Amino acid sequence: MDPQPTSRMALVLPALARFVAGIILIGCMLFLPAGTLRFWEAWLYIALLFVPLAVVGLVLLIKDPQLLERRMRMRERQTPQKKAIAASSLLLLAVYFVPGLDRRYAWSTVPPALVLVADILILLGYLLFVLTIRENRYASRVVEIQEDQVVVTTGPYALVRHPMYLAVCIIFGLTPLALGSYWALLPAMLLPAVLASRIGNEEQLLRQNLAGYQEYCRKVKYRLLPFVW
Numbered sequence: 525m526d527p528q529p530t531s532r533m534a535l536v537l538p539a540l541a542r543f544v545a546g547i548i549l550i551g552c553m554l555f556l557p558a559g560t561l562r563f564w565e566a567w568l569y570i571a572l573l574f575v576p577l578a579v580v581g582l583v584l585l586i587k588d589p590q591l592l593e594r595r596m597r598m599r600e601r602q603t604p605q606k607k608a609i610a611a612s613s614l615l616l617l618a619v620y621f622v623p624g625l626d627r628r629y630a631w632s633t634v635p636p637a638l639v640l641v642a643d644i645l646i647l648l649g650y651l652l653f654v655l656t657i658r659e660n661r662y663a664s665r666v667v668e669i670q671e672d673q674v675v676v677t678t679g680p681y682a683l684v685r686h687p688m689y690l691a692v693c694i695i696f697g698l699t700p701l702a703l704g705s706y707w708a709l710l711p712a713m714l715l716p717a718v719l720a721s722r723i724g725n726e727e728q729l730l731r732q733n734l735a736g737y738q739e740y741c742r743k744v745k746y747r748l749l750p751f752v753w
Contacts, residue, residue: 532586543574572643605722627704627705697712716748
C-alpha cells in the first residue's frame with residue numbers, strides 16, 4: 525500500500541542527491557581502476573546513463589511525482605529479493621571495476637565500432653525502460669503490491685511479463701562492450717540468472733496477491749525474453 529503522496533519539492537533534493545552521487549560513484553569505479561581520465565568509452569557511457577536519466581527524472585517530477593517516489597524506494601521486505609539484490613550488486617561492481625583494470629593493463633581491446641554499437645543498444649534498452657514506466661505507473665523498484673494496483677497488459681507487457689528486467693539485462697549486459705572490455709562480460713553474463721531468481725519470487729507474490737495476474741500469465745507466456753523464457 526502506498527504511503528501518503530510525496531510533494532514535488534520534497535522529492536527534488538533526494539533525487540538530485542542520488543543523481544550526483546550516482547555520477548560520482550560510477551565515475552570513481554571506472555576511472556580509479558583505469559588510473560587515467562583518458563578513457564573515452566567511460567565518458568561516453570556516463571553521458572549515456574545520466575543524460576536520459578536526468579530527462580526521465582525531470583519529466584516524472586513534473587508529471588508523475590508519485591511514480592518517481594516509487595522508483596526511488598530501495599528497502600526490500602522480501603528476504604529472497606534482498607539476497608538477489610545483494611548478488612546483483614556484487615556483479616555490477618565487477619562489471620564497472622573490470623573495464624577500468626582492463627583499460628590500465630590492456631587485457632582486451634574492443635573495436636570502437638563495436639563500442640558504439642553497444643552504446644546504441646544501451647539507448648534502446650533505456651527506451652524499453654521508458655516505455656515500461658509509461659505503461660505501468662506502479663513500477664516500483666521494490667517488490668510490493670500497491671493500493672489500487674491493476675495488471676498491466678499493454679505495451680511491452682504484451683510481449684513479456686517483466687520488461688523492466690529485460691531493459692536491465694540489455695543495459696548492463698552490454699555495458700562491458702560499451703566500456704571496451706571483453707573480460708567484464710564474464711560477470712555481466714551472470715546477471716540474467718540472478719534476475720531470474722528475483723522474478724521467480726516476485727511472480728509468486730503477484731500470483732497470490734494481485735487480482736488477474738494468473739490470467740495474465742496464461743496469456744503472456746514469456747517472463748523475460750520473448751520466445752525463450
